[in-house]
Amino acid sequence: MRKEFPGGALAVDDVSLTVEAGTVFGVVGHSGAGKSTLLRLVNGLEEPTSGSVLVDGHDLAALGERGLRPVRREIGMVFQQFNLFRSRTVLGNVLYPLRLAGLDRATARARAEETLEFVGLSGHGKRYPEQLSGGQRQRVGIARALATRPKVLLCDEATSALDPQTTGEVLALLRRVNRELGVTIVLITHEMEVVRGLCDRVAVMEDGRVVETGEVYEVFARPQHPTTAALVRSALHAEPDGELLERLRARHPGRLVTVPVVDGVPVMEGLSPLLREHGVDFAFVHGGVGEVRGRPLGSVTIELRGERAAVEAVEAGLAGSGRRKAGVR
Ligand SMILES: Nc1ncnc2c1ncn2[C@@H]1O[C@H](COP(=O)(O)OP(=O)(O)OP(=O)(O)O)[C@@H](O)[C@H]1O
Missing domain, CATH: 3.30.70.260 (ACT domain)
Structure with a gap:
């Protein structure tokens, strides 16, 4: 697909990717490479200028706003800045998408509590986001995204606002989301450490294009493109120069x-x-x-x-x- 913005910015340039169900797929690249736009195309927030996005067999562009709604429910989003409602409690944040999806109060509450337990936050339901650490806030963000039991989780720089130790904890949680719940994860990041810690496959983006894609170990061991090689160097004990x-x-x-x-x-x-x-x-x-x-x-x-x-x-x-x-x- 291609995405050109009015004014001429070619954010996504002839990109073709397949993400297998049940896997974790990373898109890595520097700022401005087109990662966010790619993610917004996958959840239907942007329409491609040409080409198409198929999610679980559904062509997003062909669905229209009404048809898109049930497909969007299959896609959870996790954000860098957590995007929680500050005026709602932890439980209230996780309940929100469930009530929106039409679940009755009791079912929604049981589901929200179960999801908070999965992310390790049972007992924190009555607290407010600002009473939590960054890592805990991101756990709430993940719980909110998972509450409606989506098949796919899209993570937009989900650990970029966190310190290294908290990053490790959130990555471990995302690994459980993939392995125990079978959720397909697509994440965008500028950090090769995140790819290394979580992904099965990775695509490297630069100037709107995918310059390299492959299985994570292969990409780390034998990077083909100079941009990939530079990213890998930053994450490994590289040859001194x-x-x-x-x-x-x-x-x-x-x-x-x-x-x-x-x-x-x-x-x-x-x-x-x-x-x-x-x-x-x-x-x-x-x-x-x-x-x-x-x-x-x-x-x-x-x-x-x-x-x-x-x-x-x-x-x-x-x-x-x-x-x-x-x-x-
Ligand atoms: N709504 C928009 N209108 C015009 N240009 C845009 C828009 N969104 C993104 N762009 C441009 O498209 C290019 C890719 O941006 P994008 O945000 O997708 O990159 P990114 O890799 O996610 O970078 P970052 O990590 O900084 O968000 C940039 O040149 C950006 O200026």
């Missing part, structure tokens, strides 16, 4: 070599025999190995010390066994 590399060189006079650690690429395993064979000593100087979707990923920079020819032989051996270049210089 620039000033950091200069400092490392000043501290470590030996040969610096960065070894990528990618699941299924046995570069690190080859290190010990190579060092032994050539009589080369080493020290870890930078980097580390983390996990993406339960699989190891990272890079380790080591200093090789020994005879020049022996060091070069080790370096050549490492480069030969890995698919990516191993040398820092």
Whole structure:
């Protein structure tokens, strides 16, 4: 689809995406990339200039305002700034969409309380949003979005206003929403950490276009587009460069070599025999190995010390066994 605003801004430019039911799909990109517009197209708040949006088989543009209502009920929204009613209690906020959907008072109340329990806020129903922490407010936002039992949850920078620890808690809750309730989640974010912590697949947007899309581990391990590579670097122990590399060189006079650690690429395993064979000593100087979707990923920079020819032989051996270049210089 395409979305051009009056005045000429091409916010979404020839984007084609499929989100499988029951999965978590992330759209990541810098400010102005077109993520919010994409999300608004998915919930029918914007109409595409051309192309179409199908939600659970329904073509949104063909439905009209009346036809759109029941489909919208299948789509919950979670916002960066929570968008709670300040004058309503926590319970009142969660009750609101249920009453709007026509549930009677008793059924709505039971459902709201059950949903608050799911998000870990039972007992907080009588409090007001401003009496809650940011993380708790977002839990209320998620409860309100889930109360009508939607099939799809759209999250607009849902953790961007939260500190790292609270972000982790909200991501864990969203993971439960997906796994335990089977809700499909589409989220937009500028943070690769959010993609890493939650998503199955990711699309990277830039200037209205999707420049890369794929399974999250693959995108982290082998980014294809420079924008993706830059986003991934910010979230991983990446190969040192620039000033950091200069400092490392000043501290470590030996040969610096960065070894990528990618699941299924046995570069690190080859290190010990190579060092032994050539009589080369080493020290870890930078980097580390983390996990993406339960699989190891990272890079380790080591200093090789020994005879020049022996060091070069080790370096050549490492480069030969890995698919990516191993040398820092
Ligand atoms: N209603 C509108 N009218 C005109 N231009 C718009 C409108 N909404 C968005 N745009 C333009 O479309 C482009 C994409 O904006 P969008 O908000 O979708 O990006 P984004 O990736 O979500 O960025 P952010 O995270 O800053 O919201 C921008 O150039 C923006 O100025």
